[in-house]
Amino acid sequence: MDMITFSGPPSSGKTSIIMKTIESFIRREIKVGVVKFDCLFTDDDLFYQKLNIPVRKGLSGSLCPDHYFVSNIEEVLDWGKEQNLDILITESAGLCNRCSPYINDVKAVCVIDNLSGINTPKKIGPMLKSADIVVVTKGDIVSQAEREVFTMKIESVNPKATILHVNGLNGQGAYELSTIVYDDKHHIDSLEGKKLRYPMPAAVCSYCLGETRIGKKHQMGNIRKIDLGEKL
Amino acid sequence: MSLDLKKISIGDLIVKHPFVKDFFENQLVPYQGYETKTIYEFFSVIDYEVIEENAINEDLFISGLIDYIDLMNSYFVKEKETEIKITIYPGYYKDGTMEKFEKLEFHKGEVISIVGPTGSGKSRLLADIEWAANMDTPTKRKVLINGRALEPHERFSASNKLVAQLSQNMNFVMDLSVIEFLDLHATSRMVEDKDVIIEKIFIKANELAGEVFSKDTPITELSGGQSRALMIADTAILSSSPIILIDEIENAGIDRKKALDLLVKEDKIVLMSTHDPILALMGDRRIVINNGGIEKIIEVTKEERSILSELEELDKKLMSYRNKLRYGKILKYEEEL
Numbered sequence: 418m419d420m421i422t423f424s425g426p427p428s429s430g431k432t433s434i435i436m437k438t439i440e441s442f443i444r445r446e447i448k449v450g451v452v453k454f455d456c457l458f459t460d461d462d463l464f465y466q467k468l469n470i471p472v473r474k475g476l477s478g479s480l481c482p483d484h485y486f487v488s489n490i491e492e493v494l495d496w497g498k499e500q501n502l503d504i505l506i507t508e509s510a511g512l513c514n515r516c517s518p519y520i521n522d523v524k525a526v527c528v529i530d531n532l533s534g535i536n537t538p539k540k541i542g543p544m545l546k547s548a549d550i551v552v553v554t555k556g557d558i559v560s561q562a563e564r565e566v567f568t569m570k571i572e573s574v575n576p577k578a579t580i581l582h583v584n585g586l587n588g589q590g591a592y593e594l595s596t597i598v599y600d601d602k603h604h605i606d607s608l609e610g611k612k613l614r615y616p617m618p619a620a621v622c623s624y625c626l627g628e629t630r631i632g633k634k635h636q637m638g639n640i641r642k643i644d645l646g647e648k649l
Numbered sequence: 650m651s652l653d654l655k656k657i658s659i660g661d662l663i664v665k666h667p668f669v670k671d672f673f674e675n676q677l678v679p680y681q682g683y684e685t686k687t688i689y690e691f692f693s694v695i696d697y698e699v700i701e702e703n704a705i706n707e708d709l710f711i712s713g714l715i716d717y718i719d720l721m722n723s724y725f726v727k728e729k730e731t732e733i734k735i736t737i738y739p740g741y742y743k744d745g746t747m748e749k750f751e752k753l754e755f756h757k758g759e760v761i762s763i764v765g766p767t768g769s770g771k772s773r774l775l776a777d778i779e780w781a782a783n784m785d786t787p788t789k790r791k792v793l794i795n796g797r798a799l800e801p802h803e804r805f806s807a808s809n810k811l812v813a814q815l816s817q818n819m820n821f822v823m824d825l826s827v828i829e830f831l832d833l834h835a836t837s838r839m840v841e842d843k844d845v846i847i848e849k850i851f852i853k854a855n856e857l858a859g860e861v862f863s864k865d866t867p868i869t870e871l872s873g874g875q876s877r878a879l880m881i882a883d884t885a886i887l888s889s890s891p892i893i894l895i896d897e898i899e900n901a902g903i904d905r906k907k908a909l910d911l912l913v914k915e916d917k918i919v920l921m922s923t924h925d926p927i928l929a930l931m932g933d934r935r936i937v938i939n940n941g942g943i944e945k946i947i948e949v950t951k952e953e954r955s956i957l958s959e960l961e962e963l964d965k966k967l968m969s970y971r972n973k974l975r976y977g978k979i980l981k982y983e984e985e986l
């Protein structure tokens with residue numbers, strides 16, 4: 418079984434792209450399953466179910482969804498193997514941009530959309546920087562010129578990635594994506610000992626543990642103070 | 650590449666390849682003040698906290714930097730293709746039957762229009778050419794450029810230098826002024842004489858638009874016609890791409906004749922999908938699409954050419970009515986006859 422992680426900011430088009438890519442896998446009789454990770458709520462599983470494929474979702478609730486992802490990914494891999502999948506796809510929540518749930522040796526796709534603003538590539542950080550493939554969506558809404566400018570910004574953040582423009586609505590480019598993300602000779606049988614591409618930010622403070630009160634005396638653990646400049 | 654990052658200082662690197670500055674900035678690497686150091690020296694002296702804060706990975710950054718320089722330099726090397734030819738091999742209609750032609754070829758200097766009902770597959774044909782389809786699109790067509798299938802990296806490259814495309818949409822979404830936008834786009838296309846070219850685009854776009862806009866206007870505030878005018882001038886002047894694909898330009902609300910004069914140049918292949926009889930007859934040939942497939946290719950006849958002249962007269966008349974109404978005039982029979 419091969420495994421692919423899809424990541425990207427909220428509403429960038431991850432589910433749309435994955436669905437279109439899966440449709441072209443199904444046509445080639447490749448067996449696919451999806452696990453969606455999110456924080457509080459997601460309907461994405463219902464979309465995937467329409468394709469009649471095995472689907473699971475995991476909600477991290479009060480935990481950081483990407484920390485939750487790493488702590489559960491082995492179980493998810495086992496689930497995929499039980500389902501006899503050829504490809505297991507995970508879709509992340511992509512909330513804070515600082516985390517990237519990418520694992521060495523597991524193909525990493527970052528989905529970002531043309532409407533998200535010219536500085537977004539720079540802001541996203543590791544999630545974009547360390548992806549193998551960058552999928553740019555919503556190109557139907559902008560001109561070729563804007564697509565080129567946006568692409569240039571992505572290249573300057575991740576010059577190694579293959580950048581692909583895929584339309585999440587009509588699927589243009591999804592076939593091409595399906596041919597480059599899946600390699601039938603690449604197998605992930607175990608994640609034991611594999612590493613994340615980037616360390617996730619360390620943030621264990623009292624608020625992580627449920628503290629709600631504001632004020633210095635309630636702050637413990639990993640606390641950093643904002644620099645507002647000199648006092649007047 | 651004869652570039653030794655162990656020897657060259659960051660400052661010299663930026664002088665040699667100015668675009669490297671963007672790379673440092675977009676990777677959030679604070680090189681300022683360390684210009685005399687090499688990149689390795691920089692990483693050995695920089696505070697670890699800064700590295701962690703900005704989520705920088707030294708190895709990834711350095712290998713990325715090398716890739717980026719190669720990537721950008723590869724854009725400079727213009728493929729000086731003097732010949733340009735498109736070959737299309739048949740695919741399938743939406744119902745799965747095979748297209749009936751053996752192969753189609755388009756050469757430099759040709760203008761080909763594409764007609765057919767809405768939903769019939771005109772935009773799909775343009776997209777097949779843009780992608781250089783290799784039996785991997787819904788139509789299963791195969792498209793060769795200059796007699797060869799493009800390499801994967803040429804196809805997937807977002808800024809395909811062979812094809813310039815004007816699609817059906819006309820909005821801008823980026824938070825940039827007209828001048829900032831043109832500057833970035835010219836940079837991405839690695840043109841020489843950037844400022845001269847930007848000025849040219851700006852003037853042409855204003856001519857096409859009719860209503861004047863300034864260089865400082867945010868592109869998102871341009872009207873539909875102004876946006877479209879800017880896109881057309883930008884495509885026509887900035888891109889040196891030998892293939893131009895135009896999707897239904899008639900809805901742009903600008904002078905389509907002027908726009909086409911600007912876009913259609915002798916040394917290019919122009920394909921345009923259209924519902925407009927004038928544009929359809931302006932091509933040397935027209936492709937008729939039905940139910941997803943190429944049904945016919947028709948050479949424009951002599952008779953059609955003379956009909957075209959009549960249509961153009963009619964169009965002029967329509968335009969003059971439109972302008973009169975626009976400027977508050979009253980229409981009268983005598984004047985027009």
Ligand SMILES: Nc1nc2c(ncn2[C@@H]2O[C@H](COP(=O)(O)OP(=O)(O)OP(=O)(O)O)[C@@H](O)[C@H]2O)c(=O)[nH]1
Binds near residue numbers: 427428434556
């Ligand atoms: N115009 C246009 N809309 C798109 C495209 N791709 C996705 N969308 C729309 O964008 C919206 C969000 O798409 P999703 O696929 O749900 O995005 P997501 O990244 O999975 O969202 P979350 O999982 O909730 O973070 C939907 O309304 C899609 O129809 C595209 O290429 N063009």
Ligand SMILES: Nc1ncnc2c1ncn2[C@@H]1O[C@H](COP(=O)(O)OP(=O)(O)O)[C@@H](O)[C@H]1O
Binds near residue numbers: 766773
């Ligand atoms: N030969 C074909 N086989 C399968 N689908 C096709 C074919 N040709 C076109 N389509 C699909 O039909 C839809 C409408 O085509 P489109 O090119 O947008 O039509 P038009 O531009 O003529 O209005 C698109 O989703 C397109 O991908």
Ligand SMILES: [Mg+2]
Binds near residue numbers: 431432433461508
């Ligand atoms: Mg989703």
Ligand SMILES: [Mg+2]
Binds near residue numbers: 771817896
């Ligand atoms: Mg169309």
